[in-house]
Amino acid sequence: MGLHGFASLWYRLFVVRQRANCLIMVEITIKLPDMLARTFGATPEARSQRLTEDAAIEEYRAGRLSQRQVGEMLGLDYWQTERFLTERNVSLNYSLGDLQADRATLDAVLGSP
Secondary structure, three states: OOHHHEEEEEEEEEEEEEEOOEEEEEEEEEEEEHHHHHHHOOOHHHHHHHHHHHHHHHHHHOOOOOHHHHHHHHOOOHHHHHHHHHHOOOOOOOOHHHHHHHHHHHHHHHOOO
16 A cells, blocks of 8 residues: 555556667656555556556547557557457547548559549
């Protein structure tokens, strides 16, 4: 139990920079009452994972993280990230503009029909 009924939770939040194909991770500490902290998991590791996943989902939904960044945050490859987001009912951030840009790229590569 933490000081004065508070538990400190450590979790990875996001990548700050990439150097020589090595991700540099930042640790963030938040303080919560012990009883509230337990709602996020039974162990410090489970709490860390849950809060990191929740932060990744929220930032992705808000458009502040890309799918690739979510994967980096959680240590997942492309397909694992797709599965993670799908299992949590998170809609793909793919706009009409993205579709039009992809179609234009395909037309340029494959030739217009």
